[in-house]
Amino acid sequence: MATARQFTLGKRSTAWIFGLGVAALGGVLIQAPAAHAAPPLSTPGSDPTAGIASFTSGLKNASLSNTTYGYSFTTASALTIRSLGIFDVGFDGLSEGHQVGIWDLSQTLLGSVSIGPGTSATLVNGFRYANLSSPLTLTAGTTYRIGAFYAGLGDEFAQDATALEGNGITLLTSHYSLPSSPNLSYPNFQTNFADGYLGPNFSTQSVPAPLPVFGAATAFGFSRRLRKRIRRSSLG
Numbered sequence: 001m002a003t004a005r006q007f008t009l010g011k012r013s014t015a016w017i018f019g020l021g022v023a024a025l026g027g028v029l030i031q032a033p034a035a036h037a038a039p040p041l042s043t044p045g046s047d048p049t050a051g052i053a054s055f056t057s058g059l060k061n062a063s064l065s066n067t068t069y070g071y072s073f074t075t076a077s078a079l080t081i082r083s084l085g086i087f088d089v090g091f092d093g094l095s096e097g098h099q100v101g102i103w104d105l106s107q108t109l110l111g112s113v114s115i116g117p118g119t120s121a122t123l124v125n126g127f128r129y130a131n132l133s134s135p136l137t138l139t140a141g142t143t144y145r146i147g148a149f150y151a152g153l154g155d156e157f158a159q160d161a162t163a164l165e166g167n168g169i170t171l172l173t174s175h176y177s178l179p180s181s182p183n184l185s186y187p188n189f190q191t192n193f194a195d196g197y198l199g200p201n202f203s204t205q206s207v208p209a210p211l212p213v214f215g216a217a218t219a220f221g222f223s224r225r226l227r228k229r230i231r232r233s234s235l236g
Helices: 020-024 213-235
Strands: 003-007 035-041 052-056 058-062 067-075 079-087 098-104 109-115 122-124 127-138 143-150 156-159 161-165 169-176 200-203
Touching (some): 079 098, 079 109, 143 169, 143 200, 161 169
Antiparallel strands (some): 003 161, 035 058, 079 127, 079 200, 098 109, 098 143
């Protein structure tokens, strides 16, 4: 059963990330993306099939380029997921394509999807989803990590939100990769001030495949021809 709790992603609008990230970049500090105070972000409703069923009062957070953002979580019972998604701020289409993946703590990528830009991917409760190539079963009591790759600065995610966790999962901490890889990568680093980044999500349900443009046009043309035949038969 879903439970609501404060799913904080940072108490400050900006923060400095120290530790391994500093050493890896030769002492250069990485500044966390700034959170904008308004307008607050929320899902339009609740989706009981999703890991993040809903959230409210989130602050908009701009990503760093070429970075994977996500969070770790556990599940109370075995769970089979069929699709992965990413939050679409404004619900009006993504500025760029994204990869979303789930790993175990040995950094093995268990499943991933590619979600196209715009409105091509199915929108469910504010998240755009794509189906995994095959269902993925998560083991009860095991910690997993989910992440979404942000290549540019066009799309954002939420922070400081009150989240409703679904499917018996418990959200843990936020994770990110260093802004260097041009592709989805294991979010190895943990922030010192956050519980998670509300960008990626998963669902136990499959989503309909996007209808190709030529398919939609063909269906429209067939529908028109069918209506004409019905009118002729009724007149004749």
